[in-house]
Amino acid sequence: MQARNIMEDIVKKYLDEMLALRFDICTCELCRQDVIAYALSRLPAKYVTTDSGAIQTIMQQIRVDQSSLVLKELVAAITVIGKEPRHEEGQDRNQAYKLLMQQIKADRGADFSQYRDKVLKRRIALRMRARNANSYSEYLQVLIHSSEEYEKLFEVLTINVSSFFRDAAVWDKLRTEILPELIARKKQLKGSMRKIRIWSAGCSHGEEPYSLAIMLYELLEKEEVEINVEIVATDIDKVCLAKGKAGRYDQISVKDLNPHYLRRFFIPIKDEFQIVPHVQAFVTFKELNLIHDQGVMGVDMVICRNVFIYFNRSLQEYLIMKFHGTLGQDGFFVMGNSESLLGEARQVFDVVDSSLRIYKKLILAD
Numbered sequence: 001m002q003a004r005n006i007m008e009d010i011v012k013k014y015l016d017e018m019l020a021l022r023f024d025i026c027t028c029e030l031c032r033q034d035v036i037a038y039a040l041s042r043l044p045a046k047y048v049t050t051d052s053g054a055i056q057t058i059m060q061q062i063r064v065d066q067s068s069l070v071l072k073e074l075v076a077a078i079t080v081i082g083k084e085p086r087h088e089e090g091q092d093r094n095q096a097y098k099l100l101m102q103q104i105k106a107d108r109g110a111d112f113s114q115y116r117d118k119v120l121k122r123r124i125a126l127r128m129r130a131r132n133a134n135s136y137s138e139y140l141q142v143l144i145h146s147s148e149e150y151e152k153l154f155e156v157l158t159i160n161v162s163s164f165f166r167d168a169a170v171w172d173k174l175r176t177e178i179l180p181e182l183i184a185r186k187k188q189l190k191g192s193m194r195k196i197r198i199w200s201a202g203c204s205h206g207e208e209p210y211s212l213a214i215m216l217y218e219l220l221e222k223e224e225v226e227i228n229v230e231i232v233a234t235d236i237d238k239v240c241l242a243k244g245k246a247g248r249y250d251q252i253s254v255k256d257l258n259p260h261y262l263r264r265f266f267i268p269i270k271d272e273f274q275i276v277p278h279v280q281a282f283v284t285f286k287e288l289n290l291i292h293d294q295g296v297m298g299v300d301m302v303i304c305r306n307v308f309i310y311f312n313r314s315l316q317e318y319l320i321m322k323f324h325g326t327l328g329q330d331g332f333f334v335m336g337n338s339e340s341l342l343g344e345a346r347q348v349f350d351v352v353d354s355s356l357r358i359y360k361k362l363i364l365a366d
């Protein structure tokens with residue numbers, strides 16, 4: 001009578017499900033076998049004779065009883081084997097990934113070489129799954145034949161999540177201290193100098209620059225003198241910019257918006273909400289690649305939030321210094337909550353509020 005280790009069947013089944021979600025590690029046959037062997041060496045064997053009539057039921061029962069243990073050991077096995085596969089295939093995979101990125105650069109001029117690989121691979125995996133591509137080279141073929149897929153890929157690579165008044169504490173500080181300080185400074189000036197200029201870098205669909213525009217509109221209407229506003233909103237993603245320019249948002253986008261702002265600054269049109277023209281007029285949208293293009297010069301504030309997280313450290317340092325160069329005297333720099341000043345930049349910015357990531361440009365002594 002033959003006995004079979006049912007645990008092996010269960011592990012194989014789980015492994016297939018888990019690897020379907022992993023494009024960041026090698027999933028070749030040899031690595032699969034290594035993962036299975038590693039996991040089985042840490043799991044109790046469950047032998048059942050193959051002529052046992054109830055094999056399916058027994059298997060199901062073991063699967064239910066042992067599932068959390070199997071999953072735990074499989075995750076450990078994938079991590080261990082995925083880190084150091086015992087063959088050269090990992091390199092082939094990296095090669096294919098590099099080729100894919102080079103092709104994207106050659107075809108579309110988009111250079112993601114200084115983005116974090118881990119983030120990119122996770123994002124690309126989403127599109128690969130959607131197109132049933134099992135390898136980078138297979139996905140490359142899909143891309144070559146579909147310009148539509150390129151658009152979708154950019155959408156996930158540039159990760160455009162945003163919202164109005166994202167991170168309320170930062171906006172409170174802007175409303176109560178930073179923007180009033182800018183207004184007070186401008187009031188001292190005359191004529192065309194009486195203008196607040198802000199650069200929203202990585203503006204996504206415009207939620208961030210419009211939040212600023214709304215706030216400035218309410219602050220400025222209380223003033224007796226006229227102060228102009230120009231918010232230059234830039235992004236690498238054309239689709240996002242077009243949406244921002246249109247200024248029309250669906251119900252989900254405005255669901256957390258303060259009802260006062262929604263009533264006052266948005267016009268309902270069917271199921272959507274259109275930003276009012278007098279606030280829209282404060283904002284100009286422009287395509288700009290932060291890495292290669294010249295920045296927006298002579299601004300009073302740069303707000304660049306939740307963009308750096310995708311860039312490697314040296315690119316982050318380079319960009320912070322670039323922003324420093326674009327800011328006028330005493331200009332403010334606002335970063336995202338999980339981002340921070342790095343390297344040389346720590347010497348050239350004063351901290352206004354470290355937890356809110358708000359800084360002020362320091363004038364360097366000659």
Ligand SMILES: C[S@@+](CC[C@H](N)C(=O)[O-])C[C@H]1O[C@@H](n2cnc3c(N)ncnc32)[C@H](O)[C@@H]1O
Nearest residue numbers: 158160161162202204235236237289290305306
């Ligand atoms: C997560 S969104 C941040 C939106 C907004 N700043 C916020 O915090 O809600 C990141 C934006 O950075 C843009 N981005 C990514 N790489 C860029 C680059 N090299 N140049 C300009 N924009 C870039 C993306 O297209 C995306 O719209």
